[in-house]
Amino acid sequence: MLRSRLTRSFASAAILSLFLLSGVALAEETFLLLDSRVVGETTNAHLALGTVTKHLANPLFAEDKPWEVRFDNLYANVIYDNEEKLFKCWYSPFIADLKTKPPMEDWDSVRYRPGKREMGVCYAISEDGLKWEKPELGLVEFEGSTKNNLVLRGAHGAGVFKDLHERNPARRYKMFYKGSRMSVRFSADGLNWGEYVLCDAINARGDTHNNAFWVPERGVYVGITRLFDGQRLVGRTESRDFLTWTPAVEVLRGDKSNQTYAMPAFRCANVYLALVMVLRRSDDRVHCELAWSPDTLTWHRIEPGTPLIPLAETRGAYDWGCAYAAASPVVMPDGRIRLYYGASNGRHTSWRDGFLALATLRPDGWAGYQPQDPAAPATVCTVAKAWPADALRITADAEGGSVTVSVVDSDGKTLARGQPVHGNVTGAAVTWEDPSTLAGIGKTPVRLKFELTQARLYSFSFQCR
16 A cells, blocks of 8 residues: 655545655555564564553543433544544444442442443544534434534444545445444435444444444455354454445454454555454453454454553543544554544443543554564564665664664575664665665565664655656
């Protein structure tokens, strides 16, 4: 997948774009090191999750409206709309539930027993993604008034996205959710939604954050939902028209102690990534992990048991109990990744207050290779391939260390060697000791050999004419 670092889309999927550099059009192709198809062999190297930073403005908003009885898992869907220059968030609180919450010190002693519950879909907007407004839309009645930010009632775990692939303006926004059964809806503006269409063939339990997206290689929409066989499972379904869906099949499971609760997925560079919410039955809390897939069919977890978005250590903190990642990240113009998430200060099946929160990752910082033994260097060799011979760039954290890249042939002979790259860098160009040695390399399968000294390497990319 091609993308530009100068004009990165705010959308979650990487897109084809061009660099304009000294009047010459250059395309950039990025490879994430977490993609095992890229890596041939390693020595003293460990693939480690990236490190998120929780925003100082957290929590961004809370349950502060009469129809926001309980955020529960929030199931947020956040996009940046390039056309309207606006952050948009669709989220799903319970708008009907028990309304009397005991003091926090009694949450463990007073059992939470939900009453007759109803989930709705609400809408919020922001100019900067930090200060949010819940506009009075006048669309849906709640307790005799339409002065609220509801866009729909009775939809459970709605996945909402703006479909840039769609040519029909009336279907620009799509919703994938569970009503009485699995269903879809369409909208021209994300606010006014058409009638529901039942999708019984999916045959999924669906009581989770349902999520759908376009997969260009297969020419289908893929829906991620929940199955159940005594424990919570991740199910996958697909459709060519967003109307007729295949039966959902299992694509990921944990175990009965650590169950896969929800799994929003999205495109990133040449792979698909997923944010896997894991329900820890031992303490009834939920954290977010990372998985990747080459095709949305087979998923690989990265450091299972290790959170990408860790829970707070202090009990009562806004995200001590649960963290449910939003449906897709928002990539800022500088490449920094925003991970919005639903946070709560209590346990999964207990009383809790709910919030929208934000964590950030450095560009391409999902996961990277670093030395297993920090006292020794690590090496990461790519598979043999006819890599482009144009400018090579790397993204790495090498403050106090270095990353050195060589081009080697099938026998391990060094054909070209770069000068060490130091510091924390994003898209840093590799300077070659002797640029003339690169002549003709692009026509022959070769391997890139990265030597890491007290450094973590996330990705490499080529600028190609």
